[in-house]
Amino acid sequence: MIGFGGIGAVHKVAYDELLASGAPIKLVAVCDKNPDCIKGSVKTNLGTVDLGSFDDIDFYSDCDELIKNAEFDVADICLPTFLHKEYTVKLLRAGKHVLCEKPMALSFSDCKEMSDCAKEMGLELAIGQCLRFDPAYLYLKSMIEGGELGKIRRITMGALSYMPAWGGWFSDAKKSGGCIFDFHIHDVDILRFLLGEPCAVSSVSYREGEAAKYINTRFFYDGVITEAEASFDESNTAPYARWYRVRFDKASVVYKGKEVMVYPDDGEPYEAKVGSVDRTVGEISYLADVILKGNANTVNSGEVASGSIKLCELITKSAEQDGEKIYL
Numbered sequence: 118m119i120g121f122g123g124i125g126a127v128h129k130v131a132y133d134e135l136l137a138s139g140a141p142i143k144l145v146a147v148c149d150k151n152p153d154c155i156k157g158s159v160k161t162n163l164g165t166v167d168l169g170s171f172d173d174i175d176f177y178s179d180c181d182e183l184i185k186n187a188e189f190d191v192a193d194i195c196l197p198t199f200l201h202k203e204y205t206v207k208l209l210r211a212g213k214h215v216l217c218e219k220p221m222a223l224s225f226s227d228c229k230e231m232s233d234c235a236k237e238m239g240l241e242l243a244i245g246q247c248l249r250f251d252p253a254y255l256y257l258k259s260m261i262e263g264g265e266l267g268k269i270r271r272i273t274m275g276a277l278s279y280m281p282a283w284g285g286w287f288s289d290a291k292k293s294g295g296c297i298f299d300f301h302i303h304d305v306d307i308l309r310f311l312l313g314e315p316c317a318v319s320s321v322s323y324r325e326g327e328a329a330k331y332i333n334t335r336f337f338y339d340g341v342i343t344e345a346e347a348s349f350d351e352s353n354t355a356p357y358a359r360w361y362r363v364r365f366d367k368a369s370v371v372y373k374g375k376e377v378m379v380y381p382d383d384g385e386p387y388e389a390k391v392g393s394v395d396r397t398v399g400e401i402s403y404l405a406d407v408i409l410k411g412n413a414n415t416v417n418s419g420e421v422a423s424g425s426i427k428l429c430e431l432i433t434k435s436a437e438q439d440g441e442k443i444y445l
Contacts, residue, residue: 119180119204120196121149123281124218124245126166128195131397133169142405146187148177180204184211191216191241191404198299199292202227205242209234214241216404219306220298221422223291225430228423235419243404243414244422248307250399252392253372257363258311260370266379267366268340272311274304274361275346279353280330287349288328295328297436298429301347305334305432306425308345312338317444318428322436323350334432337442 118125125147132144147155155171177183184207192208194201194217202222205215215235221244222228235242248254260266278300286292293299308315315336322329330350336343363370368381370389377389400417407414415421428445435443 118144118147118193118195119149119183119208120194120200121147121151121154122195122197123166125149125154125195126168127397128193128401129168130166131395131401134395134398135401140402140405141409142401144174144193145189146175146177146183147171148180148183150178152176152178180207184208184213190214190408193401194218197286197292198223198294199286202231205231206234209238209240209242212238212240214243214404214408216243216245216401217419218245219247219422220294220302220429221419221426223294223298223426225423225427228419228426232419232423241404241408241414242419243400243407243417244419245397245400246303246306246310246417246422246425247396247400248303249310249416250394250403251396252394253377254307254311254361256377256389256391257361257370257372260363260365261311266368266370266381270340270364270366271342272308272361272363273344274307275348276300276303276357276359277346277348277351277355278357279351279355280349288325290326290328293328294429295324295330296347296349297322297329297332297433298426300349301332301334301345301432302425302429304345304347305428306422308336308343309425309428312336312341312343314424314445315343315428317442318432318435319440319442320432320435321440325350329433329436332432332436334435 135142191214194204201217205217208215261269281287315338317337320334322332331348333346360373368379371378377391379389380386431443435441
């Protein structure tokens with residue numbers, strides 16, 4: 118793992134779970150400039166993460182030393198966003214497959230450079246768009262594609278959080294991309310996963326300096342009214358919130374907290390059975406399966422994920438033009 122801040126801690130928990138389950142996956146080394154990062158626990162906007170044991174995990178403070186001395190197949194890049202392209206290319210050039218945290222990069226042109234490098238080296242590049250592996254969203258996708266609840270009419274979804282504090286770089290738009298690239302991108306990406314590409318977007322936001330702190334986007338799809346919002350401007354005492362509300366012909370489906378409820382037009386409401394696989398465990402397992410079996414990555418490859426960055430660029434443009442409808 119390259120970088121061990123808030124999201125690195127989340128990944129560490131996933132690796133521990135995979136190792137305990139007998140999966141052919143093991144975290145063998147961590148690289149971070151701060152040697153104290155692996156001690157104790159880490160507080161994130163999702164809660165406090167217990168780091169667990171680091172027995173049999175080597176620590177490096179220099180990436181070049183890691184590449185030179187550690188034996189590993191995949192680099193899991195959990196660095197701040199503005200470093201994603203540099204270190205993805207470095208590790209690919211070193212002959213390693215790469216799992217890079219979202220957002221892939223801060224521009225579509227950087228994403229293309231990363232994907233082109235992976236293709237040139239004949240290696241896998243996967244992006245941690247974790248909602249594609251979240252059971253609550255996989256259930257929604259199955260309902261859309263299976264038709265059990267009829268056709269989909271509308272979707273509203275979103276996520277609210279206070280500004281993440283770890284690292285000190287989130288409030289710098291040049292390093293994080295602000296709320297749009299770092300947070301809104303989850304819903305941007307999952308809507309592409311659920312419905313395909315929209316024909317246009319219209320966004321409004323408010324900003325603090327160069328970084329958007331709140332964004333609301335209308336996504337234009339044929340026959341489906343779709344809206345998503347994201348905020349890094351909640352009170353630091355307010356709980357993190359992620360949700361969706363979806364209206365089908367025959368039922369409403371509501372995700373809030375950790376449960377998905379189905380409210381049929383005929384019959385009693387019920388909690389959907391959505392599975393229990395942690396989304397970070399899911400994305401790591403999927404990449405391992407792609408590599409070990411030689412399958413094509415059809416879910417979160419660099420080529421796929423770069424489309425979400427391109428859409429975030431259009432959302433930013435629309436917001437800067439007070440909601441101007443921007444066509445893809």
